[in-house]
Amino acid sequence: MESIIRKRPKLLTFVCVLGFTWIVFSFPAVFSPSVKKLGDWYPALFGLIVAVSFISYIGVWHMKRWGVSLFILAFFVKEIILILINDINYIGIVFSSLFITIMVFYYKRMDVNL
Amino acid sequence: MIFFGLFKESVFFAINALVVNKLRTFLSLLGITIGIFAIITVFTVVDSLEQNLRKSVQSLGDDVVFIEKWPWAFDGDYPWWKYMNRPLPDYNELDEIIQQCNGAQSAAFLISSQITIKHQSNSIENVTIICASHQYEKVKNFEIADGRYFTEIESSSGRPVAVIGDVLAKALFPNQSPLGQTIKINGAKATVIGVFKKEGESILGGSPDTQVLVPVNYARSLIDIHNENLDPQIMVRARPGISNDELIAELTGLLRSMHKLKPLVEDNFSLNQTSLISKEFDSLFEIVGIAGWIIGGFSILVGGFGIANIMFVSVKERTNIIGIQKSLGAKNYFILLQFLFESVFLSLIGGIIGLLIVFTITQLAGDSIGMEISLSRSNVILGFTISILIGVVSGFVPAYSASQLDPVEAIRAS
Incomplete structure (x- = not known):
């Protein structure tokens, strides 16, 4: 299927900008002493989630459906880990759910190609 | 593929x-x-x-409570003027603690000082001497690599025997066994009966590698064991299954009765534990x-x-x-x-x-x-x-x- 350039709605631009800002702040948290204390592999796991989230925002920025799928996947993996370590962030869940709702709303307008 | x-x-x-x-x-x-x-x-x-x-900290013992005059406090609020009038922990209190404190597995009285030790022409200054009662071995975590610890009789009668650190042994007795040799502690003779296992530098200081351990009853002839500068303290180790808090509660009651303190009067002793340092x-x-x-x-x-x-x-x-x-x-x-x-x-x-x-x-x-x-x-x-x-x-x-x-x-x- 041929890829076509699609105009990104302002609301999605806003979501992506917020997302990129979140990534900038989350990135140092990957190797923070508090995450390191949880276990040897937790920084790697959080790093993977941050990287996947970052890639998903780029996908959404370019109006790609894989961006939304990746974002939802990253969100669930992150929340499962946070539940397992008993560090649930309700504000984070609310924001992410809102982002997912907005992304899903515009999902049909997005491109199926890479 | x-x-x-x-x-x-x-x-x-x-x-x-x-x-x-x-x-x-x-x-x-x-x-x-x-x-x-x-x-x-x-x-x-x-x-x-x-x-x-x-x-x-582990070598000091995480289940050990230290009875001292001064508390281990690191914050700004330190009313030293209250602490300075407190009595020093006394050797005579040790027996009563051992007999009456149910939560205590063992207890030892000790003092420490800096001395000079000699063997023939070899001399080492500023060596830490630990003068301890017999149960010190059960309270403090250390191992003896060579030789043995004091016997009960040696401790109670104050025989001139000493256990020395690995660094001291190598410095005073190069190429020979230190066991059975005589060292001079502030001019008084003592026989080396043991050498501590080498532990290396400790971040808190006080590595046994550079220490000499003698019975406190022997130390009476060398130094004034009631001197405040020698930092007298009683170390009490909790029985297995007894928490430090339980031990502290029991020791508080016991020491208050020993010091004859009235109910509303503040404690005139400090019960310190290693978790404070950690x-x-x-x-x-x-x-x-x-x-x-x-x-x-x-x-x-x-x-x-x-x-x-x-x-x-x-x-x-x-x-x-x-x-x-x-x-x-x-x-x-x-x-x-x-x-x-x-x-x-x-x-x-x-x-x-x-x-x-x-x-x-x-x-x-x-x-x-x-x-x-x-x-x-x-x-x-x-x-x-x-x-x-x-x-x-x-x-x-x-x-x-x-x-x-x-x-x-x-x-x-x-």
């Missing part, structure tokens, strides 16, 4: 691109090397110091860790920008090659992976070099400062994680933009 073939090919392309531009590769991975070096060095030093501290150091290490995290974080961020920049240049340089690859049927993900691998490799090599530098430094520093500093598995994993993460994050945008290029326009690009 086709995917793995493409995967292999994209890895090959990436390695080839890095090898062709050696100087550029070296300069761009420097940022990551410095970042990983900074952050992992700080974490390694903090972890090693923490480990050494825990070892030192807690204080924990907060210090946390601050150092956060400082290292911030410094290293910024270095890595700068390194990441360097890699992103070099990847954009790389994409620009190879635009027509990308066009040819795409016109020959290369998929978008193939182009994407090719550049992404290049960036991850670049970052990973930088990280590995950084980790190797840290490893070399820890080996050299550990030998020279006499403290065990080691690059832990968790820090190695962290180093690799950060490197890969930086590679993915900084390389994805250039890689993605390369994968989205139009083949015709890309071939035309000069």
Whole structure:
């Protein structure tokens, strides 16, 4: 299927900008002493989630459906880990759910190609 | 299978691109090397110091309560004028504690001082002498490598016997066994009956390697054991299953009755425990860790920008090659992976070099400062994680933009 350039709605631009800002702040948290204390592999796991989230925002920025799928996947993996370590962030869940709702709303307008 | 073939090919392309531009590769991975070096060095030093501290605290005994005149307090509020009028812990209180305190497994009275010890022409100044009652062996965690500890009779009768540290033994008795030899402690003779097992430097000081242990009843003839400067204290170890808090509660009641304190009068003794030291150091290490995290974080961020920049240049340089690859049927993900691998490799090599530098430094520093500093598995994993993460994050945008290029326009690009 041929890829076509699609105009990104302002609301999605806003979501992506917020997302990129979140990534900038989350990135140092990957190797923070508090995450390191949880276990040897937790920084790697959080790093993977941050990287996947970052890639998903780029996908959404370019109006790609894989961006939304990746974002939802990253969100669930992150929340499962946070539940397992008993560090649930309700504000984070609310924001992410809102982002997912907005992304899903515009999902049909997005491109199926890479 | 086709995917793995493409995967292999994209890895090959990436390695080839890095090898062709050696100087550029070296300069761009420097940022990551410095970042990983900074952050992992700080974490390694903090972890090693923490480990050494825990070892030192453990040797003091985490189930031991110290009865002293002065409390171990590290905050600003320290009413010393109240503490200075308190009575000193007394040797006579020891028997009563051993007999009446149900939560105590063992207890020992001890004092310490700095002395000079001699053997023939060999002399060592400022050696720490520990003068302890018999149960010291059961309260303090130490091992005797050579010889034995005092017998009950030697302790109670105050025989002139001593257990000396490994460093002292080697210095006073080079090339001979110290057991049965006589040393002079402040001019008085004592027979060496044991040598402590070598423990190395302790972060809290007081390593047994440089200490002499004698029975407190022997020490009476050498020094005034009631002198406040000798820091008299009673160490009480809890029975298995009894927590420190329970022991402290029982000791408080017992000492208050021994000191004949009325209900509303404040305690005139301090019950200290090693967790106070651990807690204080924990907060210090946390601050150092956060400082290292911030410094290293910024270095890595700068390194990441360097890699992103070099990847954009790389994409620009190879635009027509990308066009040819795409016109020959290369998929978008193939182009994407090719550049992404290049960036991850670049970052990973930088990280590995950084980790190797840290490893070399820890080996050299550990030998020279006499403290065990080691690059832990968790820090190695962290180093690799950060490197890969930086590679993915900084390389994805250039890689993605390369994968989205139009083949015709890309071939035309000069």
